[in-house]
Structures are given as C-alpha cells and as structure tokens.
Amino acid sequence: xxxxxxxxxxxxxxxxxxxxxxxxxKSGHDTVSWYQQAxxxxxxxxxxxxxxxxxxxxxxxxxxxxxxxxxxxxxxxxNALLLGDSAxxxxxxxxxxxxxxxxxQFFGPGTRLTVL
Amino acid sequence: xxxxxxxxxxDCAEGRAANLPCNHSTISGNEYVYWYRQIHxxxxxxxxxxLKNNETNEMASLxxxxxxxxxxxxxxxxxxxxxxxxxxxxxxxxQGNLIFGKGTKLSVKP
Numbered sequence: 684x685x686x687x688x689x690x691x692x693x694x695x696x697x698x699x700x701x702x703x704x705x706x707x708x709k710s711g712h713d714t715v716s717w718y719q720q721a722x723x724x725x726x727x728x729x730x731x732x733x734x735x736x737x738x739x740x741x742x743x744x745x746x747x748x749x750x751x752x753x754x755x756x757x758x759x760x761x762n763a764l765l766l767g768d769s770a771x772x773x774x775x776x777x778x779x780x781x782x783x784x785x786x787x788q789f790f791g792p793g794t795r796l797t798v799l
Numbered sequence: 800x801x802x803x804x805x806x807x808x809x810d811c812a813e814g815r816a817a818n819l820p821c822n823h824s825t826i827s828g829n830e831y832v833y834w835y836r837q838i839h840x841x842x843x844x845x846x847x848x849x850l851k852n853n854e855t856n857e858m859a860s861l862x863x864x865x866x867x868x869x870x871x872x873x874x875x876x877x878x879x880x881x882x883x884x885x886x887x888x889x890x891x892x893x894q895g896n897l898i899f900g901k902g903t904k905l906s907v908k909p
Contacts, residue, residue, distance in 0.1 A: 725900055738895065
C-alpha cells in the first residue's frame, strides 16, 4: 500500500516564475492538505481540499492556489515566486473527518523548492 | 499561533527512556493532544494522541495530567533512529488543519 507521494522531490525556480507541485494521497484517503515548512520552522498550513473544493485555508496570499482531481490527487500552484517561497512543501492526506473526530494526517516526503 | 509550549531541544542516551514535555495550559475540553515527529528530510509522522486518559501504542506512551494542562510523551527505550523533532499539537476533533510550533529537537546519543 503506497503512502503519500509527491513530485518532484526538488525544484529550482527563479523569482517571478510559476510552479506546480503534485501529490497523490494514501490509498483510500479523500482529503488533501498542503503545508509550507521554512528552514528551522514547523510546517504552516496552506489549505485543504475535499471533494475537489478548497475547504479550509491558512494565512497565505492568493498567489497560492490548488486543485483536487476526481481521483483525489492534488496540485499546489504558486505564482509570481518570491525568494521567501523557498521551503519544503508537504502534502498530507486523510479521510474525511467524521463529526467531532479528527482523522490523523499522513504526510508525504515533501518537495524542496528553491527560488533564486 | 501554536497553543503549546515545548523545550527547544533535549538529549537522551540510547536505550534510556526519553520524556518529552508539553505545556498546553489553555486547552479546551473538546481538544485532543496529538504528537507528531519529523525525522530529518522526511515528512512528519503521527505518533500518538489522547484526550483525557493516558495512551500507549507500539511507538510511545502519552501521559496527560489530570487538569489536562500538560502532557509528556515517553519513548521507553530510545534508539538513534528516534532522533527527530517532536511536535505536540492541540486540536479540536472537528478541526482540519494542524498548527505546528517549533517542536523539541530530540538527540539520542550512543
């Protein structure tokens, strides 16, 4: 049973460019969350997708957008890249939370984005 | 902001128990305590969670104080592979996102 997979593993871009990161959730999971982790910091929540819609969003600008496909896989898009966008981008998958019950999130290995 | 406070770093001798404290004095009655860890260059990994009672699984034990304002994660026999950053997270059952602090960097030494 494959866990959460992400591609690519590493990426180098220049300021102003656009980037797309991809995530395949753990088998049987239907919810995908994205996190940004700067060096030396804990992961910061970007947004969560369920049923192909953005359900929850953290404090990130509109330059960060996403998409979820019918097979539950997801993409994270970042436009107009800034130097400060350099970070590890983590994808996590889970089952749709039942009422009042939090379902643990399984994380992928991340995509290391470097903006020059 | 994270609702938890953890020491930035701790050392532990290999084979000994590692006790990682977490303060969550503002925890609400419907909030759970979750622990994740992140080994270098990997994504965070779920360890254990609890509400009121102490919990144990194959990885660790979680001790929650009676007033629920603090907890301790116990790795009973730490190995070098347990070297990681450990995150204590407080989350409501209905909440979708995890709020990470800076965690505790645990170094297990031979």
